[in-house]
Amino acid sequence: xxxxxxxxxxxxxxxxxxxxxxxxxVWALALVTFRxxxxxxxxxxxxxxxxxxxxxxLSSARFDPVFEAVPAAISTSLxxxxxxxVIVGVFFSTYSMPAEVETKVIYxxxxxxxxxxxxxxxxxxxxxxxxxxxxxxxxxxxxxxILVRAATMQSVAVRRLDEARPHAAYPADLNALEAVVRTGxxxxxxxxxxxxxxxxxIFRGAEAPEKPGFVWILGETxxxxxxxxxxxxxxxxxxxxxxxxxxxxxxxxxxxxxxxxTQVQVSFEPPLxxxxxxxxxxxxxxxxxxxxxxxxxxxxxxxxxxxRPVQGVLNVPDEGDIVLEVMAMQAGRLVxxxxxxxxxxxxxxxEFAVKDGPERSAAAERRRVTLVGRSRPPRQVAVFRFNHxxxxxxxxxxxxxxxxxxxxxxxxxxxQTTAELVLVRPDTGERKTIPFTPESRHSTILYIDRSFWxxxxxxxxxxCLTDEDFIGLLPESVRLRLGGGPFALNFAKGILxxxxxxxxxxxxxxxxxxRLAWFVSILAVMVFLLVxxxxxxxxxxxxxxxxxxxxxxxxxxxxxxxxxxxxxxRLLGIRTVFIAGGIVLWCGASGFWYYSARxxxxxxxxxxxxxxxxxxxxxxxxxxxxGESINVGRVMPLAEVLGSFGWALALAAVAVFxxxxxxxxxxxxx
Amino acid sequence: MVDPQPVVxxxxxxxxxxxxxxxxxxxxVGLDLSLERGEIFGLLGPNGSGKSTTIKLxxxxxxxxxxxxxxxxxxxxxxxxxxxxxxxxxxxxLHRFLTGEETVxxxxxxxxxxxxxxxxxxxxxLDLVGLDRRARARQLRExxxxxxxxxxxxxxxxxDPELLLLDEPTSGLDPIGTREMKDLILHLKSEGKTILxxxxxxxxxxxxxxxxxxxxxxxxxxxxxxxxxxxxxxVFQLRATHVTPEAREAILAAVRSAGAGILAAxxxxxxxxxxxLRVIRADAEARPSSxxxxxxxxxxxxxxxxxx
Numbered sequence: 001x002x003x004x005x006x007x008x009x010x011x012x013x014x015x016x017x018x019x020x021x022x023x024x025x026v027w028a029l030a031l032v033t034f035r036x037x038x039x040x041x042x043x044x045x046x047x048x049x050x051x052x053x054x055x056x057x058l059s060s061a062r063f064d065p066v067f068e069a070v071p072a073a074i075s076t077s078l079x080x081x082x083x084x085x086v087i088v089g090v091f092f093s094t095y096s097m098p099a100e101v102e103t104k105v106i107y108x109x110x111x112x113x114x115x116x117x118x119x120x121x122x123x124x125x126x127x128x129x130x131x132x133x134x135x136x137x138x139x140x141x142x143x144x145x146i147l148v149r150a151a152t153m154q155s156v157a158v159r160r161l162d163e164a165r166p167h168a169a170y171p172a173d174l175n176a177l178e179a180v181v182r183t184g185x186x187x188x189x190x191x192x193x194x195x196x197x198x199x200x201x202i203f204r205g206a207e208a209p210e211k212p213g214f215v216w217i218l219g220e221t222x223x224x225x226x227x228x229x230x231x232x233x234x235x236x237x238x239x240x241x242x243x244x245x246x247x248x249x250x251x252x253x254x255x256x257x258x259x260x261x262t263q264v265q266v267s268f269e270p271p272l273x274x275x276x277x278x279x280x281x282x283x284x285x286x287x288x289x290x291x292x293x294x295x296x297x298x299x300x301x302x303x304x305x306x307x308r309p310v311q312g313v314l315n316v317p318d319e320g321d322i323v324l325e326v327m328a329m330q331a332g333r334l335v336x337x338x339x340x341x342x343x344x345x346x347x348x349x350x351e352f353a354v355k356d357g358p359e360r361s362a363a364a365e366r367r368r369v370t371l372v373g374r375s376r377p378p379r380q381v382a383v384f385r386f387n388h389x390x391x392x393x394x395x396x397x398x399x400x401x402x403x404x405x406x407x408x409x410x411x412x413x414x415x416q417t418t419a420e421l422v423l424v425r426p427d428t429g430e431r432k433t434i435p436f437t438p439e440s441r442h443s444t445i446l447y448i449d450r451s452f453w454x455x456x457x458x459x460x461x462x463x464c465l466t467d468e469d470f471i472g473l474l475p476e477s478v479r480l481r482l483g484g485g486p487f488a489l490n491f492a493k494g495i496l497x498x499x500x501x502x503x504x505x506x507x508x509x510x511x512x513x514x515r516l517a518w519f520v521s522i523l524a525v526m527v528f529l530l531v532x533x534x535x536x537x538x539x540x541x542x543x544x545x546x547x548x549x550x551x552x553x554x555x556x557x558x559x560x561x562x563x564x565x566x567x568x569x570r571l572l573g574i575r576t577v578f579i580a581g582g583i584v585l586w587c588g589a590s591g592f593w594y595y596s597a598r599x600x601x602x603x604x605x606x607x608x609x610x611x612x613x614x615x616x617x618x619x620x621x622x623x624x625x626x627g628e629s630i631n632v633g634r635v636m637p638l639a640e641v642l643g644s645f646g647w648a649l650a651l652a653a654v655a656v657f658x659x660x661x662x663x664x665x666x667x668x669x670x
Numbered sequence: 671m672v673d674p675q676p677v678v679x680x681x682x683x684x685x686x687x688x689x690x691x692x693x694x695x696x697x698x699v700g701l702d703l704s705l706e707r708g709e710i711f712g713l714l715g716p717n718g719s720g721k722s723t724t725i726k727l728x729x730x731x732x733x734x735x736x737x738x739x740x741x742x743x744x745x746x747x748x749x750x751x752x753x754x755x756x757x758x759x760x761x762x763x764l765h766r767f768l769t770g771e772e773t774v775x776x777x778x779x780x781x782x783x784x785x786x787x788x789x790x791x792x793x794x795x796l797d798l799v800g801l802d803r804r805a806r807a808r809q810l811r812e813x814x815x816x817x818x819x820x821x822x823x824x825x826x827x828x829x830d831p832e833l834l835l836l837d838e839p840t841s842g843l844d845p846i847g848t849r850e851m852k853d854l855i856l857h858l859k860s861e862g863k864t865i866l867x868x869x870x871x872x873x874x875x876x877x878x879x880x881x882x883x884x885x886x887x888x889x890x891x892x893x894x895x896x897x898x899x900x901x902x903x904x905v906f907q908l909r910a911t912h913v914t915p916e917a918r919e920a921i922l923a924a925v926r927s928a929g930a931g932i933l934a935a936x937x938x939x940x941x942x943x944x945x946x947l948r949v950i951r952a953d954a955e956a957r958p959s960s961x962x963x964x965x966x967x968x969x970x971x972x973x974x975x976x977x978x
Contacts, residue, residue: 022782024779024782025779025780025782027779028776028779028780029780031776032765032768032776035767035768035772036765036767039767039809040767103763103766104759104761104763105763105764105765106763107729107731107757107759107763108757108759108763108764108777108822108825109780110729110730110731110747111729111730111731111747111752111755111757112752112777112780112781113749113750113752113753113780113781113782114749114752114780115749667731667732667733668731668732
């Protein structure tokens with residue numbers, strides 16, 4: 001029989017516990033942990049939590065009793081359950097191990113054939129079961145409360161519908177009330193995203209008639225006209241002498257300021273990755289602000305890439321495509337161009353005509369779109385197209401169909417933003433206009449009569465009608481909302497996700513408590529939670545301030561990494577000097593990588609990804625919470641729940657692994 | 671292959687350090703020790719002499735500063751070792767929220783005993799340590815100190831260990847419990863188990879140990895068989911019964927005439943422990959239903975403190 005090496009002073013920890021585990025022992029340790037929680041009477045938290053959620057919900061009287069009260073009750077329930085999971089997870093998980101060390105109960109456990117991994121795994125599993133045991137009855141209580149609440153709401157909706165019918169100013173309200181009366185306020189919904197959109201179109205008004213091949217842009221909206229001049233002799237001619245570009249633009253001032261000249265920015269956009277200037281050389285001129293003359297023909301002087309920079313004379317980029325862009329700089333200005341709008345005039349007077357018309361710049365068609373408000377034409381219109389919604393999907397019955405809007409409206413004047421929604425049936429040409437008032441970061445539900453549409457293609461056109469207000473849009477901002485699945489199942493899925501969240505918190509608590517005192521462990525887990533929740537905010541803040549304080553994201557990274565590196569290193573019993581050295585090296589390498597990547601612009605997304613996932617390896621704990629998703633009744637797909645489970649399992653596994661390492665290196669009797 | 675010695679230490683040293691890494695306490699210095707199979711070895715010493723430190727090192731609860739230790743041929747603290755040892759801590763450090771039965775069952779699970787075996791073993795051990803049905807269903811937080819020692823002993827024996835490490839095994843026990851514990855230790859020895867116990871109660875150690883080691887300030891000052899160490903070689907003691915006064919005078923005269931000095935010639939006294947046990951047993955026999963009667967005639971003996 002081969003004998004193990006004896007424990008010596010040089011390597012006691014490496015041989016103390018083998019990293020093996022058996023489910024039976026883990027289960028035994030988990031059951032003891034669970035019993036500890038039960039016999040500490042943690043169940044008293046159950047009625048307390050139910051009372052708190054009822055009190056919190058009833059005391060928030062500002063919600064509309066029909067449309068908002070039930071989602072608010074669901075939201076409050078989940079919030080209370082999440083807080084309960086955190087309380088149980090943080091306080092009990094960090095208490096168990098220090099208490100066992102303090103009372104020396106740990107002596108009786110580690111002197112049995114149990115590995116460190118089994119002890120940590122057993123504790124984490126027991127805590128997880130305890131969180132579930134507390135959440136499950138609270139969830140049942142919350143569900144019963146929500147049912148009672150929903151029954152009350154339905155009777156209120158019936159009464160309100162009877163009162164509203166004779167003098168309803170806003171038909172959508174009637175539809176909504178009818179929907180609540182018929183189906184009840186307790187619904188879960190499936191959402192169908194648009195097949196395409198948002199695409200921006202411009203409602204030009206009478207001043208700008210339709211011209212074949214013409215593309216219009218609107219001032220102060222970020223929209224641009226773009227031509228690729230890579231195939232022209234522009235670069236070749238510019239190296240021989242001064243060149244001029246002649247642009248034929250159609251500029252329409254708004255009706256309220258008919259006589260003021262239209263200002264445009266004309267620019268060459270150098271391709272990404274191109275150095276903005278030669279090493280040590282002057283900055284070339286790529287942009288010029290020009291007024292469109294009454295004739296509409298704009299002349300732009302152009303010079304060779306290396307020519308001395310002169311204000312108002314554009315330098316041609318010295319390699320890659322040459323993309324010329326035109327942007328209108330005043331609100332309400334309509335600028336358009338058609339085929340043949342550009343001619344290149346060489347040094348000797350020779351001309352080259354560009355036959356193709358302009359394209360809308362990709363910048364204006366990017367995923368996130370901002371609708372700029374304007375009460376008079378010309379206006380921006382965001383178009384969402386639903387091409388594949390079959391009647392069978394919509395279901396039978398005469399319940400109105402629903403369209404959901406998750407808009408982000410912003411009013412610089414702090415006024416109520418007004419918007420107009422036009423539903424268009426492209427197959428029949430029928431239109432239906434619905435005015436509504438979006439609120440910032442607020443979801444709005446509008447109802448569509450089945451008599452108007454019950455399947456087939458549909459366009460949803462959205463305009464912001466309040467001058468100088470903005471509405472932010474994403475492809476999923478406008479969706480069709482249809483009933484689906486029982487609420488109870490969805491709610492149970494939500495509770496499951498809260499449980500996963502509690503499990504991660506408990507596992508982190510167990511990890512921290514392997515070497516730290518109770519109070520310090522609690523603080524460490526709270527920091528973990530706060531940083532996890534504030535991670536996006538911190539990054540956003542850092543990137544926002546980047547132009548002014550270039551090192552800020554890096555500083556944030558170093559601080560967070562230092563915090564967690566130091567904490568985990570301390571847990572694993574690594575000497576402080578090695579931890580500090582490791583962090584400095586890591587941050588130095590990451591910083592170098594990040595800034596060199598930023599310098600080469602084409603690597604910027606990679607650098608950002610590196611910063612978010614490697615330099616800032618703090619998991620986003622809020623991702624485990626159902627959050628808004630269940631509050632508005634969205635059906636939570638099973639894949640989403642399984643995804644949360646996978647993440648929770650992975651994070652808990654990392655915490656258990658680190659915890660086992662920490663315990664292995666610990667002298668529990670010292 | 672010859673089985674390795676149950677415990678071997680070579681130059682085992684433990685120095686506790688403070689927060690800044692400076693050496694604070696030399697708890698154990700260069701301990702060389704080896705235990706033979708089937709013996710009872712007692713570690714003696716005043717408080718702070720290094721007894722508990724030695725046991726903690728042998729259990730892997732702390733790591734040595736220098737030197738080495740082998741327990742059953744393996745490094746201390748490994749599951750392979752822990753599978754074959756039993757440990758009774760100085761206080762019974764057990765989960766106070768578990769009942770007696772749950773406690774033994776829990777430790778049985780940690781040893782991987784199947785359910786049926788656990789049930790049988792739990793009942794057997796609770797009988798052995800003298801915990802009745804009512805006591806078994808109570809949480810440990812309600813136990814007296816003696817009951818805690820008994821349940822502690824039960825968990826230490828749950829795996830039928832080859833080697834037992836007992837830290838102050840009679841601490842907190844009344845004279846009956848102490849006697850029962852000592853009888854049990856002897857019974858375990860008769861089953862071939864090796865026992866290392868630490869104590870500062872010298873009479874207890876003397877009663878049960880084959881060999882002892884005396885620690886002082888972390889160093890082993892004396893080691894050997896109890897009888898050899900305690901033997902007073904220049905004094906002879908004769909004990910006899912039915913000695914008449916005449917016979918007594920004749921013996922004394924013979925001793926004097928042989929040129930030996932007489933240090934004492936008197937009736938011996940019994941020990942207070944023997945007197946106490948005799949009184950309590952007599953009382954129990956007079957009133958059989960009123961309480962425990964001390965250790966049963968047949969082994970293994972039950973252990974108790976009189977509160978159970």
